[in-house]
Amino acid sequence: MWKMSAVAVVAFALLHGAALASGGSPMPVPRSPGMAPSAPRLTPEQEAAQRYNDGLKHKEKADALASEAEAETSNAKKRAKLEASARKEYEKAMKEFLAATDRNPAMFQAHGGLGYVYRKTGDFAAAxxxxxxxxxxxxRYTPAIEYRAEAYLGVNRVDEAKTAYMALFNADRARADELATAMKSWLQRRRxxxxxxxxxxIEDFAKWLSQREEIAGQTSALIQPQDSRW
Incomplete structure (x- = not known):
């Protein structure tokens, strides 16, 4: 099993806090001691960071195409073409995230990225x-908590989605609000x-969600901004 260099460990630790907050920010490639900028050979950690960053680019492109497809309501042919293009980009992102986890199995961000693209392509079990x-x-990686809850909804595991919401409500309010929005969309589809x-x-879930939104509205003014470094 490969071992991280001391510099790589420090670089990864510095990235760790930012990744917790962002859930999808590109990460600098760790430098090896004495490594020239143009050196062709990379460590596994460096390769993983590069592949992860490449995966993020494809994911972001796929998300943009998917949003465009969702907004296209007048031209079915154009919508289908956009959806197909989005899927191809998600599959490219999947390939990069898989490569990142292969080179650095401890990179939790890449595993989270994999979950995201699996979910977006309909493979909820893999997600x-x-x-x-x-x-x-x-x-503590709240993006994965939130997106896993959306995957739970995809397979109708509503109790686990509720549990995730409660965890996020206390730990990451912005993610809890994002999940609540996804829950409303899911509720419309299930109706x-x-x-x-x-x-x-379905109606019990609707009542629960309405109650949670009311509580969220009452407490929103009391929530202090989070330190983005955590």
């Missing part, structure tokens, strides 16, 4: 596995297509 791994490595859920389960 949950990737998010679980990210959170095994870094339990149109229950996907096997009992009607009472």
């Amino acid at each position: 949950l596995k990737a998010y679980d791994r990210a959170l095994e490595l870094e339990p 149109q297509d229950a996907a096997g859920l009992a009607p009472e389960t």
